[in-house]
Structure formats: structure tokens, C-alpha cells
Amino acid sequence: MGLGAYFRLARAGFVLAREGALSIADNDALPPVMKAGVRFGRLFERGEVRRSGNVERLTRALYRLGPTYVKLGQTLATRPDIVGPAAAADLAVLQDSMEPFDPALVPGLLHEALGTRAAELTEFSPPIAAASIAQVHHARLADGTKVAVKILRPGIRQRFAADIESQYAGARLAETFVPKLRRLRPVDVVATLDRSARIELDLRLEAASISEFTDNIKDDTGFVIPRVLWDYTSDTVLTTTWVExxxxxxxxxxxxxxxxxxxxxxxxxxxxxxxxxxxxxxxxxxxxxxxxxxxxxxxxxxxxxxxxxxxxxxxxxxxxxxxxxxxxxxxxxxxxxxxxxxxxxxxxxxxxxxxxxxxxxxxxxxxxxxxxxxxxxxxxxxxxxxxxxxxxxxxxxxxxxxxxxxxxxxxxxxxxxxxxxxxxxxxxxxxxxxxGPLGRLEDLRDHFDTAVATLGRLPAVVSKAEAALDDYERDKHAPGRRFNRFMILTGFWLGLVVLLTALWRLLGF
Structure with missing residues (x-):
């Protein structure tokens, strides 16, 4: 991890502190170690923020910092009870009203992603929603079907990679210098967000999620989602039916x-x-x-x-x-x-x-x-x-x-x-x-599947044990070899008996 990651992290912290990000939470509700950090960070606030409490520039700051910071702002926008109504209203812009990318790029991006099928998307509209990862357009197919076309922002994968690298840097610093935070496993948390972001940046995986989700809710009422049009979908373009x-x-x-x-x-x-x-x-x-x-x-x-x-x-x-x-x-x-x-x-x-x-x-x-x-x-x-x-x-x-x-x-x-x-x-x-009984049966089925999988691996375990014993055979004239072989065999079979007994009890017999 290069010094650039730490520089971007320091810049992000400075920008957020300066634009009032640390002023929107209830400091009295925080534990002492976090209170001290907030007090220090607020020393860098702009005078206008300190005097008025107005954080209207925070939205622009998050957008400049990158897509992962925008995601943070989107979450905070739903919590006026935490950040205050004014800050929440300002942050709501990050949900789907961000600046779209250059419309002149759209035809080339579509052709690169869909090839000749791009020409089948007609009446292509200007962006109807623009967020941190992608923007959405309205279009029609040749048969008149209304569709929504989602296009990844150019260069977004590189920006996400840079953001995540700096967050890994911050997580490692936290684990190193603030031992109390280690129990929160910040590096593992960032790794979880990293995996989520990588999936989000491949629109074919989003299409697969829609497909699975559709199967799950097919018998439900009250919750509706669009349908994927696979012929017009790639890793950078996702086309679905239109929902209004x-x-x-x-x-x-x-x-x-x-x-x-x-x-x-x-x-x-x-x-x-x-x-x-x-x-x-x-x-x-x-x-x-x-x-x-x-x-x-x-x-x-x-x-x-x-x-x-x-x-x-x-x-x-x-x-x-x-x-x-x-x-x-x-x-x-x-x-x-x-x-x-x-x-x-x-x-x-x-x-x-x-x-x-x-x-x-x-x-x-x-x-x-x-x-x-x-x-x-x-x-x-x-x-x-x-x-x-x-x-x-x-x-x-x-x-x-x-x-x-x-x-x-x-x-x-x-x-x-x-x-x-x-x-x-x-x-x-x-x-x-x-x-109840049905839940117990499902638990038993899960335990049975685990037991079968474990038993299925036993032949491989036995083969590896025999191979290890064959290696020892080459040294059979060594002093104490017979005793060692006896101990190894005894230990192996004793372990096997313990394993089978544990599986037996796991299945409830």
C-alpha cells in the first residue's frame, strides 16, 4: 500500500472536518475516545460552520472525495434523527441527483458494451437519475417496450479502488494506534465493503441478483421490482423493464x-x-x-x-x-x-x-x-x-x-x-x-448435510495419512520408529473415532 493511500485518507479527513461533518452528530452520546477525536477535528472547521452550524457544502465535499464517501452521505441522509433535518435534506441530493457525466460519451459506451444491439435502443433520453456509480436513462426497444438503461460512470472502478485503498489504510492505522478499536475489526469491515463494491461494479452480477430476488418474491404482494432484459445487459450496461x-x-x-x-x-x-x-x-x-x-x-x-x-x-x-x-x-x-x-x-x-x-x-x-x-x-x-x-x-x-x-x-x-x-x-x-417441528427438521437436515460432507472427505484424509506413514516407512530402521508408528496410528484412529462420535451426537442419535 503506497503513501498515496495515506495522503488521500488525510485529505478526506481534513475536507470532512473543514466542511462540518463532525458537527452533525450528538457529541454527548459518544464514548470518551471518540469525543476527543471529534473535538480535535472540529478545530479545522470553517468559521462559518462553527458560527452557524450550516453544512450545505458537505454534499459537494463528499462528491469530490469519491463514490464510497457518497455512499456514506446517502446513509446519513436517511437519518435526520442523527445528523439533523437540515443536513439530512442537503445530503439527500446524493441519492439520485448528482451531476451526470458527459452525454457525448453515452453512444460510445453503449456500443462498446452491447455491440450492434445498442442500435435497438431508441428514444434514448437524457439522464433521469444520476448517482455515484451510474446513471439511468429512459429508452424504448424496437417493439415499443419502455426500458430503463443503467450505465456505469467512466473511470468509476479506478475511483472506487483508490477510495478503498485509503480506507484500508485508515483501518490499519486504527488497529495499530487505537487498540480499543481492534474488537470492531475495521480491516475486516473494509474488506466486506470492498467485496460489495466489486460486485456492484459488474452490472451482470446486479442482473443476476434481480433474477434471484424475483424468484424469491414471486408469491409476495406489495413489493415490486423490474425484470432484467439479458440481451441488452453487459458488465457496464444493465437494461430492465420500466417501472413507474x-x-x-x-x-x-x-x-x-x-x-x-x-x-x-x-x-x-x-x-x-x-x-x-x-x-x-x-x-x-x-x-x-x-x-x-x-x-x-x-x-x-x-x-x-x-x-x-x-x-x-x-x-x-x-x-x-x-x-x-x-x-x-x-x-x-x-x-x-x-x-x-x-x-x-x-x-x-x-x-x-x-x-x-x-x-x-x-x-x-x-x-x-x-x-x-x-x-x-x-x-x-x-x-x-x-x-x-x-x-x-x-x-x-x-x-x-x-x-x-x-x-x-x-x-x-x-x-x-x-x-x-x-x-x-x-x-x-x-x-x-x-x-417448532419443521424448524427442528430443517436443523437436522443441515446437520445431516454437514455430516455427509465430512464423511465424504474421510477417504482423502485416510489417503493422506497413509502417504505420511509411507514416508515414515523409509526411516523404519531409525531408533524408536516402531513406537512412533504405533503412536501415529493410534492417534489417527482415536481422532477418527472422536470425529464420528461428534457427528453422531450432532445428528441427535
Whole structure:
């Protein structure tokens, strides 16, 4: 990693501090080490920001810094409860209203990506949405079908690579000089975001995600996505059927069209939970620029599937039982699941952790979301994770980010939203099902598959053991060789017996 990565990191920190990025959070809710960092960073703020608290130039700063910083701004735009209404409104521009690239480049990019098929896209419009990664155009096929054509920004892969390199540099510095942050595994977190970005930058993989997502929700109602047109799709161009709706952030237009915003918020939150806990495959970039409402049906319409999240059945159960624990106010259950999945070290006390969770959860019950300060809740959560030496789970980073996004969008639609009541039908049903006979059978099937796979590898293990023993045979006249051979054979077969016994118990026999 070159010095350029550290230079870009330092420049980004300076620009963000100067434009007021450190002034938009509630500093009182932060732990001491972060408070000190914020105070130092704010020394570089422009005088105008310090006097007025106005951070209108932050959006332009994020755009100049690169696409990964834009993604950060998109997330913050959904959380006026954390950054304040004015900053959130300003950052909302980053969701789909950024400066488009030179329109003269479009024909060449299309021809390079699609060859002669590019000519079949007619009535090509100027950009109707421009974001950090790509921009979208309206077009028609020869048969008159309306389509949406997404084109990657020229040079975006190089910009992402530079951004990610500087973030790796920052993560390594954090692990080296701030030992308390090591439990958050910043390098692993950046690696997770890196993999996600690489997938997002190949539009064929986005097309495959849409295809899989379509299969998952084919029997659902209330959540609609476009269909992929594979003949007009490549690694830099994605063509889908056209979907039409009202931007979900436009409350005035939704009200004018008679859309029930409370029902829309409920539909969005329940759909996300369904995709997550039922399918383990979810849209991980549900900012308002990617969401629309069908005024005729009240359905949620989602677009832009470049960032998708996937979690295993074990992680789905963890998520569902954690949410259900908060719904049922069963903090002991939440604590036990954190220990089981390895979030909290075994050296900690389950009872004390359950007590800390109660201190976080109880004040939120019975409150409307408009009455909850998420910045204070997040600060309390961070302090709790530090107290109990909790480790970050990189595989859940996208899920955690997505939950913040979805809850922020739902909160904007319905300030009176009761998250727990809305979540219970989805989460509760899944928990009850997974704990019932059918869930037990699925667990048994998973254990059986693991056992079969392990047994299938045994012949290879035996062959390698025999090969190792043959090597020893060449030294059979060496002193103590017979004893060594006996010990090796005994150890191997003893290990095999232990393995088979463990598999037997795993299957529940």
C-alpha cells in the first residue's frame, strides 16, 4: 500500500472536518475516545460552520472525495434523527441527483458494451437519475417496450479502488494506534465493503441478483421490482423493464395521490424483514432514491440492486430471535444469542449483558420513533459493546447498514411508526416456526448435510495419512520408529473415532 493511500485518507479527513461533518452528530452520546477525536477535528472547521452550524457544502465535499464517501452521505441522509433535518435534506441530493457525466460519451459506451444491439435502443433520453456509480436513462426497444438503461460512470472502478485503498489504510492505522478499536475489526469491515463494491461494479452480477430476488418474491404482494432484459445487459450496461411510481421521499406527492404513508412504511419494513429472515437475501441499498410507490396499488417499488446482502440460516435465526427478544422484552434471550453466535466473549457474564440490554431496550418501548434519539441509542450501544468486549461480525455489516436505512425511510414516511408492532408478525412467525417441528427438521437436515460432507472427505484424509506413514516407512530402521508408528496410528484412529462420535451426537442419535 503506497503513501498515496495515506495522503488521500488525510485529505478526506481534513475536507470532512473543514466542511462540518463532525458537527452533525450528538457529541454527548459518544464514548470518551471518540469525543476527543471529534473535538480535535472540529478545530479545522470553517468559521462559518462553527458560527452557524450550516453544512450545505458537505454534499459537494463528499462528491469530490469519491463514490464510497457518497455512499456514506446517502446513509446519513436517511437519518435526520442523527445528523439533523437540515443536513439530512442537503445530503439527500446524493441519492439520485448528482451531476451526470458527459452525454457525448453515452453512444460510445453503449456500443462498446452491447455491440450492434445498442442500435435497438431508441428514444434514448437524457439522464433521469444520476448517482455515484451510474446513471439511468429512459429508452424504448424496437417493439415499443419502455426500458430503463443503467450505465456505469467512466473511470468509476479506478475511483472506487483508490477510495478503498485509503480506507484500508485508515483501518490499519486504527488497529495499530487505537487498540480499543481492534474488537470492531475495521480491516475486516473494509474488506466486506470492498467485496460489495466489486460486485456492484459488474452490472451482470446486479442482473443476476434481480433474477434471484424475483424468484424469491414471486408469491409476495406489495413489493415490486423490474425484470432484467439479458440481451441488452453487459458488465457496464444493465437494461430492465420500466417501472413507474412516486419517489418515496416525496411526501407531498404521495399525499396528493392518496397514498397511505403509514401503510407504505409498514409494507416496506415488513418486506425487508421478510426478505432477510425468510430468504437470507435482501436489498442492501434501500435509500429513498431507490424506492418508489405505486399510487394505484400502494406497492413499494425498488430499483438498483447493485448492493445485495446475504446471510446464512444461522444468522437469520440470530437476527429474528434478537428482534423478537426486544419485541417480547426478553433480554435474557437476546444475551444468550449474542453469546452463542460469538458476539460476546464467553468470559463475560450473560446476566450482566442482559441487564445492559434492558437498560437500552426498556426506555424505547411504548415510544413513537419521533420520541427516540437514535444518536443517543447508538452511543449507548457503542459504550455497551466496549464494556463487554463485543466483536464486530463483518458478515452482518451490510445487514446492520440496511436496517439503519430502512428504519430511516420508514420513519420519514410515518413519524408515529411503531417498529416493534409492525415487526412482530414477520419475526414472531419465523421464530415460532424455527423453534417448532419443521424448524427442528430443517436443523437436522443441515446437520445431516454437514455430516455427509465430512464423511465424504474421510477417504482423502485416510489417503493422506497413509502417504505420511509411507514416508515414515523409509526411516523404519531409525531408533524408536516402531513406537512412533504405533503412536501415529493410534492417534489417527482415536481422532477418527472422536470425529464420528461428534457427528453422531450432532445428528441427535
Amino acid at each position: 411510481g412516486i419517489p418515496i421521499r416525496d411526501n407531498a406527492a404521495l399525499d396528493a395521490a392518496g397514498v397511505d404513508r403509514k401503510a407504505l412504511a409498514k409494507n416496506l419494513l415488513q418486506a425487508f424483514l421478510r426478505h432477510t429472515v425468510r430468504d437470507g437475501f435482501f436489498h442492501a441499498d434501500l435509500h429513498p432514491g431507490n424506492l418508489f410507490a405505486d399510487p394505484r396499488t400502494g406497492d413499494v417499488i425498488a430499483v438498483d440492486f447493485g448492493i445485495m446482502g446475504r446471510i446464512t440460516r444461522r444468522e437469520r435465526r440470530f437476527l429474528a430471535e434478537i428482534l423478537y427478544g426486544f419485541i417480547a422484552r426478553n433480554y435474557r434471550l437476546i444475551a444468550e444469542r449474542h453469546f452463542e453466535i460469538g458476539y460476546v466473549p464467553r468470559s463475560q457474564s450473560i446476566d450482566e449483558f442482559a441487564l445492559a440490554l434492558r437498560a437500552i431496550g426498556e426506555p424505547q418501548h411504548g415510544r413513537r420513533v419521533s420520541e427516540i434519539s437514535m444518536s443517543k441509542v447508538l452511543g449507548q450501544l457503542f459504550a455497551t459493546t466496549e464494556l463487554f468486549e463485543m466483536q464486530t461480525r463483518p458478515e452482518l455489516i451490510l445487514l446492520q447498514k440496511s436496517m439503519v436505512l430502512v428504519e430511516g425511510v420508514a420513519r420519514a414516511l410515518d413519524p408515529e411508526l411503531d417498529i416493534w408492532t409492525i415487526s412482530e408478525p414477520i419475526v414472531g412467525d419465523w421464530v415460532r416456526r424455527s423453534a
